[in-house]
Amino acid sequence: MIIFPAIDLYRGKAVRLVAGDYERMTVYRDDPAGTAREFKDCGAECVHVVDLEGAKSGSPRNAETVLRISRESGLFVQTGGGIRSMETIDRYIASGVGRVILGTAAAKDETLLKKAVLKYGGKIAVGADIKGGYVATEGWTNSSGIRYDIFFEKILLSGVETVICTDVSKDGAMSGTNRELYKELRERFSIKIIASGGISSLDDVRSLRDMGLYGAIVGTAYYTGALDLRAAIEAAR
Numbered sequence: 001m002i003i004f005p006a007i008d009l010y011r012g013k014a015v016r017l018v019a020g021d022y023e024r025m026t027v028y029r030d031d032p033a034g035t036a037r038e039f040k041d042c043g044a045e046c047v048h049v050v051d052l053e054g055a056k057s058g059s060p061r062n063a064e065t066v067l068r069i070s071r072e073s074g075l076f077v078q079t080g081g082g083i084r085s086m087e088t089i090d091r092y093i094a095s096g097v098g099r100v101i102l103g104t105a106a107a108k109d110e111t112l113l114k115k116a117v118l119k120y121g122g123k124i125a126v127g128a129d130i131k132g133g134y135v136a137t138e139g140w141t142n143s144s145g146i147r148y149d150i151f152f153e154k155i156l157l158s159g160v161e162t163v164i165c166t167d168v169s170k171d172g173a174m175s176g177t178n179r180e181l182y183k184e185l186r187e188r189f190s191i192k193i194i195a196s197g198g199i200s201s202l203d204d205v206r207s208l209r210d211m212g213l214y215g216a217i218v219g220t221a222y223y224t225g226a227l228d229l230r231a232a233i234e235a236a237r
Contacts, residue, residue, distance in 0.1 A: 001209040001236040004048040004078065004194065005039045005229055006219035007032050007069065009062040011053070016220045020131070020139075020168045022056070028223040032065055036073035042229040046076040046098075048164070048196075048217050054082020055103065055139035063091070070096045080127050080164070081139070084109065089116050093123055101164055103127035104137040106155060107144040117159045125162040125194075126155045130181070136168055152189050162214065166196040177204045179211075186211050200226055205235045 007014045007029075014029035029035045036047050049069055053061035060066075060082045070077045080101030083089060089100050099122075106113045106126040116124045128151055129136040135144045135151045144151075148165075155163060165185060167178040177198040185193055192214035199205065200221040208216045216236065221227035 001205075001213055002046055002194075002215040003044065003205070003229070003233045003236045004046050004215050004217045005042075005044050005222055006048045006050070006196075006217050007035055008050045008052050008219065009065055009081070012062060012065050014223075015052070016223060017052070020129075020136070020141075022052075022139075022141075026223075033068045033072045036069045036075055039229065040073055040075055043233045044075060044229065046078065046215075047073065048194075049077055049079040050101075051079070051081030052139060055080070056082075056141060058082055058084060058104075058138070060088060063088075066092070066097070067095050078125060078164075080125075084112070086112065086115060086119075089120070089124070093120060099123050099125050099162070101125045101127045103129060104144075106158075106160075107135050107137050107146060107151065110154070110158065113155070113158050113160070121159075122161045124160065125164055126160050127164045127166070128152065128155075129166045129168055131168040149188070152185065152191070156189060156191060160191065162192040162194065164194045164196055164217070166217075167198065169197075176200060177208065177216075179204075179207050182208060182213060183211055186213060202227070202231060202235050205232050209236050 014032045018024040051062040076098040078099035084105040194215035196217040
C-alpha cells in the first residue's frame, strides 16, 4: 500500500480542515513546496495535493503552488480541487502532475469524466467524498444527491482505475478511519481505492494495508506529530 501525505492548499498555504468545515481551518505551513520536500526526506514517493479554494469556487486558485510542489519536490503528485474542464486537466498533466482528481466534475459532468479517461487513462482519478452516505460536491459544501455505492458503480462504467474515497466526517478529526466503509468498498468494487479521512495511527495504516487497499492519505496526523511518516510508510509496505 502507498502512503500519500497530504497538502491542502488555501491562499498558498498548507492547511487542514476538520470534517470539511472551512470555519475550522488550521494553517500548518507557509511553504507547501518545502513541506513536500519534508515528505520526500521521510521516504515518501507520492503527495496528495488539494486546492481547497478551487474545490469550493469551481476553478483552480492555487495552480501555481501545485505546479511548484511538482517541480521542486520530485514526488509523484496527484491533485484535485476545482478541476472541471479539459483545459485545466491538460495544463496539469502537461506540466508534470502525475494524476488529476475529478470530484465535483465526476459527479456532475459524466461527459468530461469519460473524455478525460479516454485521453489520459490511469492519470485520471475520481474523488468520492462521502458525507452522510452521499457524495459531497463543491469542496464538501453541497450534496450531489447520489449515494456512494451508486456513484462507485457509475465511475466503474466510465473506465476509472483509481478512486480517492474520503469519509468527510472523519477528515481531520483524529478519531481513526472508517474501516468498515473501506472494507465494504474493497469487497464490492474492483477498483484501486485510496482511503482518506481520520487515518491517525499505525494501527489504521496496518488495517487498511491488510484489506488490500491501494493507498492511504495521511494529513492532520502528520502535522500534529501524532503519526510518524517514516513509520507509516514502512508499515504500509
